[in-house]
Amino acid sequence: MRTCLFLSSAIALVALAATTVDAEKTSTKVSSYTVPNDENSASGYFTLIDREIQQDGTRLCSILDRGETQVFRNLWPANRSGDRIQVLRRNIHDESQHGVSQSHEESSFEKVKDMFELNTNSKEWALMEDAFLDDECDQVKDETLNNSVDGDVDFQGLTAGLGSNQQVFGNSGAVSGLLEGDEVRKLVDNGPDKNRVDIVFMGDGYTLEEREKFFADIQRLVNDMFIGETFQSFLPLFNVHALFRPSKESGIGVNGHWKDTSFRLYRDGTELRGIYVANPRAAREACRAVGKYACDFPSLIGNDPYYGGLGGEFVISTSSNKSGTIVLRHELGHSLINVGEEYDGGQVYSGVNAERWSIQNIKWKHWLTDATPREEKNVLRAQDYAWYDLKKGPYKVKFNSDGNWKRWSLKISHSGVDTDDSFEVYLDGKRLNWTSPGGYDRDFSEWDGDEGFSAGAHEIEFRQGAKYDDEPVDESRPIRQLCSVTMHEFMGEDQYRFDNSVISAYPTYDLYGRKTWRSNHEFCLMRNMSSTQFCSICKEGLWHRLLSKASLLDEIQVDCQREGDDDEDEKISKFEIEAKLIPLGQFREDQSKRVKGEAYTFRWFRNGIHQAELDDQTRIEVPATDAGIWEFKAEFTTPEVRKDPRGLLKASKVFAVAKHLCSN
Structure with a gap:
């Protein structure tokens, strides 16, 4: 048998029943042709733009990257949407910016930064890009014009309209490719990159001698997320690559200074929060070099044992055994689902998991536990991203209560508190029970009360253990730090349900106390970072987002069977037609990972019948007499999706079955 297709081991096959060949018949000869799913082959183009609004109102835009979506797809091809442009706002999720307590006065100017992804399948790409820049930007610099990673690019005012920008458009920088010492390994291979969602993990701060440490770190993170429950049901849609590029120094930078590493990751200070990349162009080019269709979501992993990360163009985390996966799955959630925060005190509340306007028209009405939307009653009493070094002395958070609530909950995060006597918490002068989570990494603690506060003023106090007051500074480990504090009051269970199986309208408060709503109490990892699961609303959004890129159908293969050794098309006696699908439902290789109730259904049509x-x-x-125009239709159902308005869980292909195609 000769075939034109090499099959991926991940594609599920339905075995044919064995047939007995009449001994008197001559041998059977088979040739094949394949019909690709055109939906996966649509040409797409993208432009990645960073915009910053200056204090004088000037909108300053930087073009970071542009090209074919198959080369750098940090956004989705518009292959289902016709000949148009789509604009995705990709917010930068940086916890380091959460630093203002509600009790503090807001600054008079808040710098606004946005990241936009323009995507089109139109050959008028340049004109569409120019039109967007004219509408949304006052000044533009094109960083793709300079091949030097460290070089500066001057700003240009947009004065000449579309024509001037088109000239700029044609001079994008070259891709450098893989460098000496680079190594790429494909850790998860579920089929062709062109029809899968591909993540590329790139290490920073790993020296040549730490090559195997890098691959072991990435394999652990991948196992935690994809073999673990977070992305388990979505695994067949993913391919995962790891790119090792040796750094001259081990680790990442601190105090705003990077080390001599491949991508120059660094922290602003020594606090365990945001991690930034000072060499983003090198990261973009490295990700592209992994493969033409491989760079959907680039991720940078710093060789560092402690908490830290960032969301945005790159998903950034660390190799920390304790917190690396916690940060990574949360930041990947932002990028993969394209949603904002669910926890209190953030700045970005957008996407399928946030309702900003009215619970009567709440986005997840089809998931609600109750027939009629209702708001769960709570109030945020204190919100403080303190980032406070406890060596400086006690830290106090004051708040008031009106005395009308039934329960309370205090949640904090901290770092460097490695022993039970290293940290103390007091509520209205009474010390709360606390046990160290062990180690110096950032972690979370929580206390709950089954009665509300009395009306009036209240105080929470945080202290370093007294025996450590004179301890010398050890720069090899994180400081003892209070990172964040939130205090809520709640009504009783009849008006606010703690049951994480309930889907309703739960209030969330942003950095300045403005209210939006989320769908659940504390189940979703987009709110509760210690959780390992997405809520139902985020899962449904993730299915929609992934299947906006990957079609359920890879291709159709037609085998043409001839009797005897004759190659003539007229000797073809029958056709065997096979639809190659992403292995979900009944075709999952490991049926123990199958979500109960998920399944494919299929229908076949010949000449419209x-x-x-x-x-x-x-x-x-x-039989050969059934040659003609055939159509295959597939539909995937899963209890994790209740609405599919765009038909993303369906796939179909019209194709010809004909003898003359067998010899092509």
Whole structure:
């Protein structure tokens, strides 16, 4: 048998029943042709733009990257949307910016930064890009014009309209490719990159001698997320690559200074919060070099044992055994689902998991536990991203209560508190029980009360253990730090349900106390970072987002069977037709990972007529007399999706079955 297709080991096959060949018949000869799913082959183009609004109102834009979506797809091809442009706002999720207590006065100017992804399948890409820049930017610098990573690019005012920008457009920087010492390993291979969602993990601060440490770190993170429950049901849609590029120094920078590493990751200070990249162009080019279709979501992993990360163009985390996965899955959630925060005190509340306007028209009405939307009653009493070094002395958070609530909950995060006597917490002068989580990494603690506060003023106090007051500074470990504090009051269970199976309208308060709503109490990892699961709303959004890029159908293969050794098309006696699908539902390799109730259904049509006897098969056999125009339709159902308005959980292909195609 000769075939034009090499099959991926991850594609599920439905076995044909064995047939007995009449001994008197001559041998059977088979040739094949494949019909690709055109939906996966649509040409797409992208432009990545960073915009910063200056204090005088000037909108300053930087073009970071542009090209074919198959080369750098940090956004989705518009292959389902016709000949148009789509604009995705990709917010930078940086916890380091959460630093203002509600009790503090807001600054008179808040710098606004946005990241936009323009995506189109139109050949008028340049004109569409120019039109967007004219509307949204006052000044533009094009960083793709300079091939030097460290060079500066002058700003240009947009004065000449579309024509001037088109000239700039044609001079994008070259891709450098892989460098000496680089190594790429494909850790998860579920099929062709062109029809999968590909993540590229790139290490920073790993020396040549730490090559195997890098691959071991990435394999651990991948196992935690994809073999673990977070992305388990979505695994067949993903490919995962790891790129090792040796750094001259080990680790990442601190205090705003980077080390001599490949991508120059660094922290602003020594606090365990945001991690930034000072060499983003090198990261973009490295990700591209992994493969033409491999760079959907680039991620940078710093060789550092402690908490830290960032969301945005790159998903950034560390190799920390304790917190690396916690940060990574949360930041990947932002990028993969394209949603904002669910925890209090953030700045970005957008996407499927946030309702900003009215609970009567709440986005997840089809998931609600109750027939009628209702708000769960709580109030945020204190919100403080302190980032406070406890060596400086006690830290106090004051708040008031009106005395009308039934329960309270205090949540904090901290670092460097490695022993039970290293940290003390007092509520209205009474010391709260606390046990160290062990180690110096950032971690979370929580206390709950089953009665509300009395009306009036209240105080929470945080102290370093007294025995450590004179301890010398050890720069090899994180400081003892209070990172964040939130205090809520709640009504009783009849008005605010703690049950994480309930889906309702739960208030969330941003950095300045403005209210939006989320769907659950503390179940979703987009709110509760110690959780390992997404809520139902985020899961549904993730299915929609992933299947906006990857079609359920890879391709159709037609095998043409001839009797005897004759190559003539007229000797073809039958066709075997097989639909190659992403292995979900009944085709998952490991059925223990199958979500209960998920399944594919299939239908076949010939010359527009439904062939009901062939339904629910992916491989069929038809006589040569049934040549004609065929259509295959697949639909995937899962309890994790209740609405599919764009038909993303469906796939179909119209194709010809004909003798003359067999010899091509």
